[in-house]
Amino acid sequence: MLTSFLLLSAVSAQEPARDLEACIEGVVFEANGIAPIGEEIRVQLGPNSTTTDSFGAYSICGDPGEATVVWTRDSGEVIGSLQVRLVEGVALEILVQEKGGQGAFDVSGVEAAEESTEISEGLQDLPMAIIRGLVTDLSGRPLANAQVLVRGQSARANTDSSGQFELEAAQGVVELGVILEGYANRFVPDLILGEAGLSDVRVELPEAGLSLAVFTVTAPRIVGGTADLLEERQQSSGVSDVLGAEQMSRSGDSDAAGALKRVTGLSVVGGRYVYVRGLGERYSASLLNGSLLPSPEPERRVVPLDLFPTSLLESVVIQKTFSPDMPAEFGGGVVGLRTRTIPKEAFIKLGLSTGYVHNSTFQSGPMGFEGSRDWLGFGASERALPQSVSDAIFDRPLEESDMFSNRGYSAEELEALGESMPNTWAVGEGTALPKIGVSMVTGKSWERGESRFGALASGLWGQDWDASEYVKNYYLVGLGDEMELAHAYDFTELERDIRLAGALSLGFAYGDAHDISSTTLINRSSTATSRIYQGFNRDVATDIRVSRIRWVERMLFYNQLRGSHEFEGLGGLTLDWRGAYAQASRLEPDRREYRYDYEEAADAWYLSDRPEGNSIFYSTLGDELWDSAVDLKLPFKLPQSESESWAKAGFAISDRSRGVDTRRLKYMHKGERSGLFEVLSSPVEDIFVPENIGSDGFQFEEVTRQTDNYSASQDTWAAYGMSNFEAGNRLGFMTGVRLESSAQAVQTFELFNPDQQPVSALLETVDTLPAAVATIRIGPSEQLDRQQLRLGYGRTVSRPDFRELSPATFNDVTGGRQIFGNPELGRALIDNVDLRWEFYPEPGESLSAAFFYKHFDSPIESIVVVSAQHSVTYQNADSAQTAGVEFEWRRSLGMVAPKLQDWFASGNVALMRSVVVLSDNSGIQSSNERPLEGQSPYVVNLNVGYEDPEGEKGITLLYNVAGPRITEVGALGAPDYVVQPVHRLDMVGFFEFGPGLKLGLKAKNLLDWPNVTKMGSEVVSEIHDGWSAGLSLSWKG
Incomplete structure (x- = not known):
């Protein structure tokens, strides 16, 4: 088992030592950065030994000189050992953090111990200055009881309930270390501490489970990450479930509707409508950044969640217990969509994707009229009503007028309007192409x-194709209820x-x-x-x-547009x-x-x-x-x-x-030509042509x-x-x-x-x-x-x-x-x-x-x-x-x-x-x-x-x-x-x-x-x- 040792500081003789003995203090962490819960670790220093407390902390003293310190589990398994040079009147602080995997343990702390001791002994005559700052988690929440130390000095402090700390250290270039149970250790190097001191030092701690190496946070807690959202669920005042960008990425779902079927008790109907705890679409509401959303569905007020690509979302929170700050039409729950937040560091991300569907991609199927701008999704303009028809139906129905009313149009006018309609009836054959998408x-x-x-x-931008063949049967109840x-x-x-x-x-x-x-x-x-x-x-x-x-x-x-303001x-x-x-x-x-x-x-x-x-x-x-x-x-x-x-x-x-x-139009069977077999048996694009449109054939009318x-x-x-x-x-x-x-x-x-x-x-x-x-x-x-x-x-x-x-x-x-x-x-x-x-x-x-x-x-x-x-x-x-x-x-x-x-x-x-x-x-x-x-x-x-x-x-x-x-x-x-x-x-x-x-x-x-x-x-x-x-x-x- 590979064990990493982290030496934070050597405490100078200015700090009262235990009867001028040489001492070691520290904390033992598991791989995730949390002290072993419910397990004592035995620490051996020469003939002396001690055990860690419930927080993994320990303190042990021995004779000055070369010595070996050993950390052992209750089972007898040796976590690791380290040779150090102990100096009379100086306390070394060593943190032990396990890392999964096999291999020899890291003993680089030996040189650090000697160097730190020499630095500490040389600081006694340097002028001092004050360091003030704030310790928070990555969401900005203040963290209390965090230890703040200065590498190579005796300076240390604990944060108060508001996350604030203050300590005095020797002037010069200093490095701060911050330790808190449940969070990864964090280090702030190269701080210039002058006579005026430092008053705005801010340290953010990621959760321990996301810290995978000493001195380097290789996978910091990110907004939308699994640990971040589990903590949000834990701290909420009601029953809720959370789905973050990290989980949506792992599941490979392209939109919010697809991702939500992974959430407890949720199902997705028709690829777009979310049912919370099995209740129909009427029993849920959707919010975007806390605000209500309209619906593009003609017979529903529900919002189809396939409209929201996962690449635009930071997280989705499904609140299942009603709280008074939620809409009354809560039903089974509220689906809260959150868009991505502004990053702390500049970045750019480009993406390209493609896909193949078995029995669909490269398969043929029926294809109707195709516009030149369909690939962008702007095909309506090429399918719009001709201007003459649009003007005609603006204030009157498209029907034949009579002597008793001025509604409608003459048969000749209806014929002209019918002939002006584009002949886009034909259904040809097309091919389903591979899926493709680009993002930025x-x-x-x-x-x-x-x-x-x-x-x-x-x-x-993206497009999907789907060619399919299937069967549908329709039944009636017959004799004997068969x-x-x-x-x-x-x-x-x-x-x-x-x-x-x-x-x-x-x-x-x-x-x-x-x-x-x-x-x-x-x-x-x-x-x-x-x-x-x-x-x-x-x-x-x-x-x-x-x-x-x-x-x-x-x-x-x-x-x-939204805002938040705090008034101290x-x-x-x-x-x-x-x-x-x-x-x-x-x-x-x-x-x-x-x-x-x-x-x-x-x-x-x-x-x-x-x-x-x-x-x-x-x-x-x-x-x-x-x-x-x-x-x-x-x-x-x-x-x-x-x-x-x-x-x-x-x-x-x-x-x-x-x-x-809504407007419905139709070529009505009106005259003799509309009943001719040679006309009716022709392809549709050959039926609705000028010679067949009019009162002697098919008359163009409205059936709205x-x-x-x-x-x-x-x-x-x-x-x-x-x-x-x-x-x-x-x-x-x-x-x-x-x-x-x-x-x-x-x-x-x-x-x-x-x-x-x-x-x-x-x-x-x-x-x-x-x-x-x-x-x-x-x-x-x-x-x-x-x-x-x-x-x-x-x-x-x-x-x-x-x-x-x-x-x-x-x-x-x-x-x-x-x-x-x-x-x-x-x-x-x-x-x-x-x-x-x-x-x-x-x-x-x-x-x-x-x-x-x-x-x-x-x-x-x-x-x-x-x-x-x-x-x-x-x-x-x-x-x-x-x-x-x-x-x-x-x-x-x-x-x-x-x-x-x-x-x-x-x-x-x-x-x-x-x-x-x-x-x-x-x-x-x-x-x-x-x-x-x-x-x-x-x-x-x-x-x-x-x-x-x-x-x-x-x-x-x-x-x-x-x-x-x-x-x-x-x-x-x-x-x-x-x-x-x-x-x-x-x-x-x-x-x-x-x-x-x-x-x-x-x-x-x-x-x-x-x-x-x-x-x-x-x-x-x-x-x-x-x-x-x-x-x-x-x-x-």
Whole structure:
């Protein structure tokens, strides 16, 4: 075992020596920098011996002269030995730190001992000066009881409760050493100490678990690192989980949605929507740097988290216990995204990545119109309506006028407009190319006096291709409740995703008390999809073939200005404020869809004259949000308590508005030519040509529905008060209350019909929401920071989405059943109880077990009602309950064998069960008592990995599975649609070489487990995503 010895100082004879003996003092540390807990180390100096105390400290004296000091474990294992020269009246201070691995111990401390002794003896006549300074951790938190020493001198001091220290040392060039249990030793060399002294020395200590060598911090604690975030979770006043940049990098996930499936009790639906503890998307909220976010989804307020690349994020915190400073629509939890912070040192990082997907890359698939700027994600302009059509539909519907109304246009005008539409109907063949991505991030900070300014900029571009083939079956309940096949289709699809994102952060700080920063983020995600499905349709008793060409652009713009100010003259009062403006948009221009039916007698396909025979679709969505908040926090101490308590109060205001504009156009079968077989059996691009467009063939008209367009708003204000009490060292209490008012309004309106009143819905609520959390620290008094128990309660709400409040009937513009809302919906109340035990054996390691229970009063659930298409609407159910347990662990495998010190194992398991009870008159769904939609009964994540001490290479194996979940409620005796478990195995590795170069390897979905959806025992769909391999190269300078 390699053992390193660190000689800090030789104490001169000016310090009273023990009867003029020669002495040695010091501390024994493990490899991670923490003194052995619960194990005494025997120290032998000649015939004399002693043992270390509970902090690993020792002191032993002997006769002057050459001597050997030996450190031994209780088991008899010799940690190491060192020969030193002891000088009468001088005490040497030697720190011993183990390091994993085999080899001889380091004896370089012999020369240092002799040199240090000579220096000490020569300092007696030098003038003295004062050194003052501050010791903090890397986050800036002051550290008390740290030892500060001067190399080669007797000067030493301990930091006070505010991290301050003061000591007197001989003038000249000095080196400070700082020691604190649980943190890595830190040394500050080459300080010039003159007659005026030094008054602004600041020393930051990284956690001991991240210090891997003496004198050099080779892997310092970084913001977003595992140890950093585990400490944040440990010190939080509620139940939370954390995911840092380090973990996201190890898992190889490219966006926040993919990374979050690794978190305890979280599952991701559709690749973008996060379910916390199995609860649907309505039961979670998303924040960016503490501010609310708008949504680009037309039928949802939820934020799709695939919009956020992990390269732009520093960390994600999932808070599972409600606290009064969180939004009332807390539900299962809040996902808090944090963008990267400004670095302390200038850097630039460039990245390039590529990837291959089995059964997709280099495979062919259908491809529609391709614009010249699609590769940048700006394809909407080339798919825009012609100016003549855009002007025509601005104030009038595109329909044929008559003698009784001035609405619409003449047949000749409609023909001209129809002929002006671009002929982009054809679906050809394309090839799925390899994935590719480029990224850049750079930052720098400047200091002038007490002022600091910094900037961080990042950007990325990437595109993914996916070619797929799969089968979908549709069933009906037949005689004897047997499932009968209604439709069976074979799908071929080619999808291209383009992502373009950029972020800019600016920060200014004055001293340690004032900090102002701004964050601007622009994130674009564009998708081109061409799809063809073909198969038997029971309604027409023949095969049909449906083709669709689609382009969707989603964008999120976010700008936030925030600040924090501490006023020492007001008892340490802290003022935090933030203001944000965000805008989300979704643009879907020129979606084309058409259908051919097979005519068996003629052995030919012909264009269908049914309503879905052909369509052109345009839709835009804009969602705006203003969000602001102010918090005041005042620290205080309770009598007979050394720990700091605090009281906090604040208010928040948000104003959200949304508008959706949708237009549907179609070439109607009007005249004789629209019924000619030779026309209808032609390719679609040869049908909609000028000679076939007009009143004698296909007439261009508008078929926009009266429920396609709506506007909505939500105004929210809240005030809260809360306090965190530290009653001694073992007990902590957080308690408080939030008062929140909300007013939601939705108007669904028919275009150009002044006689038709808009369909309106309004929901106004005021709620008082209490919360409380008790934290009990367990164990011996010197280890209270290692183990704790939390018990929490909170009341939260769940409010309807905008469209759920409108009684107007609509079809989800993204596809699906016919839906109409319910203006009588009320908000749901949720009572949440959490109990969690946490144990932190070492920095960067944790064990936890948790139980949670939620009771829903009037939860909002979807029901199926009688109609031609079995429409879906919404109703407040009587009640619902969900409960579960969660287990999580992260440990070094060094506890199994010392050779495995650099290997780690982590994972989490969540087991959940829920039941929702609907009233007996709640529609025609097959069951009025079932699990909550979207909840999986279990979620499992298992990880094992290796990372060398220098952080230059590593590999991680990751396994994930989520249990079956309901995606759509069955009706009239038909079973529910249930997505089956998908077992995923991923492997991610990296290797650093050369100056700043890093090679990344990624293999995902190695099992290629099929994505299967079932109705009872019948398979509805089965899709193989294919395994993938990726390669990335980055440089940091």
